[in-house]
Structures are given as structure tokens and as C-alpha cells.
Amino acid sequence: MxxxxxxxxxxxxxxxxxxxxxxxxxxxxxxxxxxxxxxxxxxxxxxxxxxxxxxxxxxxxxxxxxxxxxxxxxxxxxxxxxxxxxxxxxxxxxxxxxxxxxxxxxxxxxxxxxxxxxxxxxxxxxxxxxxxxxxxxxxxxxxxxxxxxxxxxxxxxxxxxxxxxxxxxxxxxxxxxxxxxxxxxxxxxxxxxxxxxxxxxxxxxxxxxxxxYVDIYATAAKRRIADADKAEKAEKAEREQAEKAGKQGKGGRPGSTRGDDHRRAA
Structure with missing residues (x-):
């Protein structure tokens, strides 16, 4: 009913x-x-x-x-x-x-x-x-x-x-x-x-x-896709971290220009 x-x-x-x-x-x-x-x-x-x-x-x-x-x-x-x-x-x-x-x-x-x-x-x-x-x-x-x-x-x-x-x-x-x-x-x-x-x-x-048709189980395919997504996210996070570290390295010595000017003046 x-x-x-x-x-x-x-x-x-x-x-x-x-x-x-x-x-x-x-x-x-x-x-x-x-x-x-x-x-x-x-x-x-x-x-x-x-x-x-x-x-x-x-x-x-x-x-x-x-x-x-x-x-x-x-x-x-x-x-x-x-x-x-x-x-x-x-x-x-x-x-x-x-x-x-x-x-x-x-x-x-x-x-x-x-x-x-x-x-x-x-x-x-x-x-x-x-x-x-x-x-x-x-x-x-x-x-x-x-x-x-x-x-x-x-x-x-x-x-x-x-x-x-x-x-x-x-x-x-x-x-x-x-x-x-x-x-x-x-x-x-x-x-x-x-x-x-x-x-x-x-x-x-x-x-x-x-x-x-794919001759593997769908559960295995889902695991592969999940692992690939996880690896891609980890790789992206590493790239972003490396880029961030690179930017900090380029401008990471504040005051160095002033120090050089002071030594040249002396």
C-alpha cells in the first residue's frame, strides 16, 4: 500500500x-x-x-x-x-x-x-x-x-x-x-x-x-581515481610551497640595501 x-x-x-x-x-x-x-x-x-x-x-x-x-x-x-x-x-x-x-x-x-x-x-x-x-x-x-x-x-x-x-x-x-x-x-x-x-x-x-567496458571492478577504479586525486593535490601543495619559499627568498633579507648604503657611506 x-x-x-x-x-x-x-x-x-x-x-x-x-x-x-x-x-x-x-x-x-x-x-x-x-x-x-x-x-x-x-x-x-x-x-x-x-x-x-x-x-x-x-x-x-x-x-x-x-x-x-x-x-x-x-x-x-x-x-x-x-x-x-x-x-x-x-x-x-x-x-x-x-x-x-x-x-x-x-x-x-x-x-x-x-x-x-x-x-x-x-x-x-x-x-x-x-x-x-x-x-x-x-x-x-x-x-x-x-x-x-x-x-x-x-x-x-x-x-x-x-x-x-x-x-x-x-x-x-x-x-x-x-x-x-x-x-x-x-x-x-x-x-x-x-x-x-x-x-x-x-x-x-x-x-x-x-x-x-572496462575489465576491472568499479571499486578498484574508484580507488585509482582517489589515489590520483590525492597525488595531484599533494603535488599542487608542494608547488605552491616551493613558489612561496622562492618569493620569500628573493625578498627575504629586509634592510640589506640600507646596510650596503651605510657601508658605502663609511
Missing amino acids: FYGAMKLSVGSSLKLVFRPWVEGLENIPESGPAILASNHLSFSDSFFLPAVLDRKVTFIAKAEYFTSPGVKGRLTAAFFKGVGQLPVDRSGVRGAGEAAIQSGMEVLERGELFGIYPEGTRSPDGRLYRGKPGGLPRLALRSGAPVIPVAMIDTEKIQPPGQVVPKLMRPGIRIGKPLDFSRYQGMDADRFIQRSVTDEVMYEIMRLSGQE
Whole structure:
């Protein structure tokens, strides 16, 4: 009931203001469980996709969104619950993975849609990164649910980092045909099968989105970018310090001219 109210208010507002275009809606089954595996460009991905679907889709979100104190914290928790997101405690990588899988299985066992981002985090630069072979293949093989590849397009351009006011533009959503992995049923613990399933899904997402593919994890790319930014800032600080020292050296002997004049007068 709450989801329906939030979808009517938030979803309708998003469609009215941003007018997202959609291709492949016919690939979403009218009933039964399915996994929507999407690229991840923006925080808003988890809102635009549900907004254009008739069926409820559930994503997972970090537990901090649901446990923050105060009025703002309670409103945030209510909002995320209302738009169909489940809290997952991400303290401890292994524990977080198991919690996410369990949450996903509960959604799929109810015959509903479960949304997942195989990259594990938002893309730092708009490119598509290597999928993590954990939650997605294990969910698909344990549940037997089809995997539907989804491509979010241009959502990162609506509100880039540091921009407060969203840009009014039309994002896109392209939904691919369901992928059947029943041939691997019962092999969800095999890491080679996990990688094979993940790579097949990521290939379809790449084909749908047209993104450049980078064969490293997005988390590693973010670390590289952060390290590069840190090194650049340190280099800039050193240059500024050297320039400052140079200026002080040039004019750093006050009174020397007067001393020379005094010696010449003597």
C-alpha cells in the first residue's frame, strides 16, 4: 500500500518532469519472479526504473539509510521503504553478501521482481565495469528465476557530483530479453560458473547500453581515481610551497640595501 502511494507520487513526478524513454517493457514478465540486473550510473537509477514498471521491484540499500537518528533519519527510512528498498548491513564483506542474497531470495520466493547492480557500486566515469560474481549468479541459480538485463542511459548526467539542481533531460531505460541459466542449476557454488553467468549478463548490459567496458571492478577504479586525486593535490601543495619559499627568498633579507648604503657611506 505504501509502495503504491510512493510510486504514484514519486514515480509520477519523475515521469512528468524528466519524461524517461523506455524500450523493451514487453520483456518484463506479467507475473512470477525475475531478477533485473542493471548497470549503475546514478543514485536515481533505483527510482527511475521502478517508476516506469507496472510491477513492484525491490532493491537493497545500505542499512545506514534506515537507521539514521532524528526526524530526517525517520523520514529517510520511510522514503526508502516506500520506494521498495531493503536495508542490508554492509559491515563485513562476506556478511553483507550473504544478507543481500537472503533478502533477494525472500523477494523472489514471493514471486516478485528483485533489482541488483552487478558492478556493486556506481560507475565513477560513466563506463561499464566488471560484474562481481557473487550475488547475481547465486540468486539466479538458487531461485531459477530469469535474469533480465537492464541498461540505464544518461542518468548520471541529470545530477553529476557537486551539482545541487538536477538537469532537466530525458534519461533512457533499455530492457533486454530474459536470460535463462537453468543449464547451471545446482552449480551456484562453482566460482567458474559464477563468473560465466556474470560475464554473460554484463555482455548483454554492455550491448544494450553502448557503454565502453572496462575489465576491472568499479571499486578498484574508484580507488585509482582517489589515489590520483590525492597525488595531484599533494603535488599542487608542494608547488605552491616551493613558489612561496622562492618569493620569500628573493625578498627575504629586509634592510640589506640600507646596510650596503651605510657601508658605502663609511
